Amino acid sequence: MQATASVRAQFLQARPACRPAARRSAVQPVRAAAAQGEMVDDMGFKLMRKGVKVAAKETILSPRFYTTDFDEVDEIFNLEKNPNLPMEELTAMLEEFRRDYNQKHFVRNEGFHEAADAIQGDMRKIFIEFLERSCTAEFSGFLLYKELGRRLQKSNPVVAEIFTLLARDEARHAGFINKALSDFNLALDLGFLTKNRTYTFFKPKFIIYATYLSEKIGYWRYISMYRHLQRNPDNQLYPMFEYFENWCQDENRHGDFLTAVLKARPELLKGLEARLWSRFFCLSVYITMYLNDHQRSKFYEALGLNTTQFNRHVILETNNATARIFPEVPDVEAPGFWPAMDRMVQYNEKIVEIGNSEAPEFLKKVQQAFYIERIIAECFQLFVGPMVRSGSFDIEGAGSYQY
């Protein structure tokens, strides 16, 4: 079957390229796409060349590549311009990263290939998508951290080295996932992605808030999956999950480094503006995950997880972690919070359903606009909803807190 696919692919590639003028919808039957002169594997995934997958179409919810104003980053960390930058915590973090706890952890066991073969049908497709998203997210971290490490080398060697070590971890993770993808006969051409993917521009302080949250939420996602599978070995359908515990300790530590960064520049944590941005970033990250995961509910169910329970737990604990540094976090235990999140899931389902329908493109846009507007309205409601004042005691003071 494999052979047929690649023969067909080669044959199709040899033909003159006839790019389709317009796509009716993102998800097309395999045949239809193949007929239009693209390489497609037997799962319907488009290929760049044999065994190399065309990256999934970017949407508002998909993992992004980030770039930033590197001169402004330099302003933040430059030791000549900021002679009073408190470096104690950052130096301690550097020592933690230098130890490289997981240097020998990411060695594949023999199970990967066999397990990949055993995952078939719909599940195979969902699985490949999961791996692709995870790989893109890790790789996106690598690119950003690597560049930050390079740019700060002269102005702040400690922070530069930390960024380089974070890049080391992310590259390891991305490579590990991409190797796993190759067991499914599909890998991502990361070099090609580096050059061709759109980079989202974020101001440095937004990069700091956003990466803090994505590292911490990454930790809670991986550890929750891992610990669930620890108790439910019947659902342990892929050996990669065995690596998650040590893996996510890396993510957690990355988050702690960003905590140290925020504490070194307390202006990012003080005042109304900082509070509003904290609110905004927490909510965007939580909502994105909640919608994304519910759209892929089958994946979590296959692991024996209840998508909603899993997501709520991850958000709750990420929020608890974030409350130790961000000056304000949403009150996720407020009565209206989860119902609002669930309504957004329903609206998002409608949007996807319309996107996959046979209706003409303009009609789809009109139909979708209604639900998009509903989601925006819900987001706004959450944004002005109940919040909890929070933050590091080093910044906010402990008051009369009982430890």
Next chain:
Amino acid sequence: MQATLQLQAAAAAPVARRTQQTRALAGPCTAPQQPRMIAAKVGAITSQRNVAAHAKGAIKPMEATFTEFKLVDKSKKQDWYALLASAEFYFNDAQNEQMAENLRERVRYLTEKGEEVDMLFVCEPEWLERLFPEEAKKIRRPAVALLCPDKHWMTFMRIRLDRVIQVQLKDMTTEEVATSTQPVPKFPPPAKWTAPYKPYAWGWWDRFML
């Protein structure tokens, strides 16, 4: 909707497991057709349970995978850092269960490098009221101290935990800093446990107590 899906999955689970078991027992000799084609045809929902045999049970319980180690020598005198908080905070809080993973990772690392394991937990340390009466007042009891002479690591732990008080103990032996006046209490079952997993078994911290 959610509920229906779950019910279906639950009903499908044992069936799928049985199918898989039979397949494993039968082996390739009793199945003349190409086994891989069969797997492919199962497809859809049930194939989700098509667990590769090696993957089953590969994740051992955390408590069973702590590397064997010997704690730092009792009579060794050195300067210590301590992070103070309540026993509840350290040992009965879903957020701080990461401590167990963290310590386990560090134990593995230190033993690999042939370095001493020098992280200690002490419940109601003998020195608390004597040396730090002011701090002691701010802590819910029983109090617990996390101790370690490694300044960088303790700074890192403080960044992570934040809701802890850091103090320093100069020139004390392991035995002196680790003298406890009270055992860790049995906590009542957590009122709100949101996690899709169970808490780590009570007492995982014992291995760090003298």
